[in-house]
Amino acid sequence: MKTPSITIDQFFILTFGLTMGTxxxxxxxxxxxxxxxxxxxxxxxxxAINLLMVCIYIVLxxxxxxxxxxxxxxxxxxxxxxxALSLFYLFYILILTGTLLGNLGFFLTxxxxxxxxxxxxxxxxxxxxxxxxxxxxxxxxxxxxxxFPFIIVLFLVLVLTLIPQIHLDxxxxxxxxxxxPIIKAGSHAAVFQELLIMMVFIPLxxxxxxxxxxxxxxxxxxxxxxxxxxxxxxxxxxxxxTENSSFPAYALAKTINVGNFLxxxxxxxxxxxxxxxxxxxxxxxxxxxxxxxVVFGLKEEGMLxxxxxxxxxxxxxxxxxxxxxxxxxxxxxxxxxxxLHLVFVPFLLCLIGIIKRRLLRK
Amino acid sequence: xxxxxxLLLVMVYTLIKEGLQLKKxxxxxxxxxxxxxxxxxxxxxxxxxxxxxxxxxxxxIRAATWxxxxxxx
Numbered sequence: 001m002k003t004p005s006i007t008i009d010q011f012f013i014l015t016f017g018l019t020m021g022t023x024x025x026x027x028x029x030x031x032x033x034x035x036x037x038x039x040x041x042x043x044x045x046x047x048a049i050n051l052l053m054v055c056i057y058i059v060l061x062x063x064x065x066x067x068x069x070x071x072x073x074x075x076x077x078x079x080x081x082x083x084a085l086s087l088f089y090l091f092y093i094l095i096l097t098g099t100l101l102g103n104l105g106f107f108l109t110x111x112x113x114x115x116x117x118x119x120x121x122x123x124x125x126x127x128x129x130x131x132x133x134x135x136x137x138x139x140x141x142x143x144x145x146x147x148f149p150f151i152i153v154l155f156l157v158l159v160l161t162l163i164p165q166i167h168l169d170x171x172x173x174x175x176x177x178x179x180x181p182i183i184k185a186g187s188h189a190a191v192f193q194e195l196l197i198m199m200v201f202i203p204l205x206x207x208x209x210x211x212x213x214x215x216x217x218x219x220x221x222x223x224x225x226x227x228x229x230x231x232x233x234x235x236x237x238x239x240x241x242t243e244n245s246s247f248p249a250y251a252l253a254k255t256i257n258v259g260n261f262l263x264x265x266x267x268x269x270x271x272x273x274x275x276x277x278x279x280x281x282x283x284x285x286x287x288x289x290x291x292x293x294v295v296f297g298l299k300e301e302g303m304l305x306x307x308x309x310x311x312x313x314x315x316x317x318x319x320x321x322x323x324x325x326x327x328x329x330x331x332x333x334x335x336x337x338x339x340l341h342l343v344f345v346p347f348l349l350c351l352i353g354i355i356k357r358r359l360l361r362k
Numbered sequence: 363x364x365x366x367x368x369l370l371l372v373m374v375y376t377l378i379k380e381g382l383q384l385k386k387x388x389x390x391x392x393x394x395x396x397x398x399x400x401x402x403x404x405x406x407x408x409x410x411x412x413x414x415x416x417x418x419x420x421x422x423i424r425a426a427t428w429x430x431x432x433x434x435x
Contacts, residue, residue, distance in 0.1 A: 098419075304399060310403050
């Protein structure tokens with residue numbers, strides 16, 4: 001069977017979509033809650049941390065070129081330890097997908113379509129991801145290419161129409177509480193982009209060197225967009241509203257009013273969010289299928305799609321119980337859990353891989 | 363509306379469609395993995411349907427990462 005391949009531009013767009021998906025709506029509130037007026041600095045730090053993480057992932061992929069994330073585990077740790085680690089990662093991705101789907105349902109039913117059952121919105125969205133999983137990663141990459149100009153234009157419209165509402169004094173004073181809250185907020189926000197997932201797809205890129213640059217570029221552009229959004233949230237809404245709103249970016253988009261003529265265009269933000277969310281959830285779905293293929297040595301993974309989609313829905317219903325529960329989990333639990341998967345383990349694997357290579361050379 | 367019925371129907375359809383295809387293609391390992399995953403999902407679905415929330419995965423994660431979370435403050 002011919003291995004599918006994706007172009008550098010497509011890989012860049014998918015990385016960008018993964019960075020933006022979901023974070024666009026929820027990140028400003030988390031950052032403002034900890035770093036207050038310095039939330040935008042924390043967003044910049046978060047972007048820097050993400051770029052550093054991508055560098056670690058690139059070093060890892062260079063150790064065993066052509067291997068995806070799950071194959072890397074087996075190459076570095078050996079067959080059985082690698083498979084065991086892959087199972088932990090599959091669980092992480094499953095819970096992440098379910099939680100994100102829960103988040104989508106919660107947002108849509110609380111802010112936009114309150115009379116529609118949350119289950120219906122989640123199932124409909126999952127159907128789109130299932131169709132995408134059946135068609136393959138190349139189709140998702142092409143869809144991403146089609147969506148990208150719309151995402152950029154809509155984002156520019158959002159930014160430009162918000163400029164008249166800016167209050168520059170809302171970000172003052174800078175460094176009022178010192179650097180510690182910025183570091184805390186920045187590191188917490190950095191674990192919500194899950195850029196590690198792209199390691200599953202990096203072997204599909206034909207030109208390796210340019211692929212690595214696209215990996216970094218996608219993370220950088222996504223980070224810049226998120227930083228801009230956080231900055232605008234603070235500049236337009238102020239700290240209190242950014243911090244206390246469940247979806248500050250949506251509240252921000254609601255404030256758009258150009259000459260009492262251009263109003264109620266929050267749909268723009270919802271469009272950006274839904275487009276990038278679709279990319280993110282489809283990538284997570286694909287990575288789960290790829291992981292199952294590698295761990296269990298399957299000939300094909302298509303037969304698992306429907307069963308996985310039912311499992312994801314059930315996880316979504318059980319994880320996103322209510323906003324208080326999920327808020328507590330995000331604040332107290334998810335950071336350490338994600339840090340383990342996104343930083344500690346890859347860093348450790350990187351060290352083991354380098355040592356192993358040197359020993360082999362000797 | 364009982365959403366669990368829809369999920370159960372999807373599960374039954376999947377079993378018939380994918381099960382038959384796997385049987386035709388004689389992929390033993392694929393069939394075992396598919397059956398195990400299908401049975402696990404069905405068990406979760408039925409438990410959920412009965413109202414016993416045994417799978418609160420975030421609670422498991424909270425318990426498992428408690429030492430690390432405490433250490434990180």
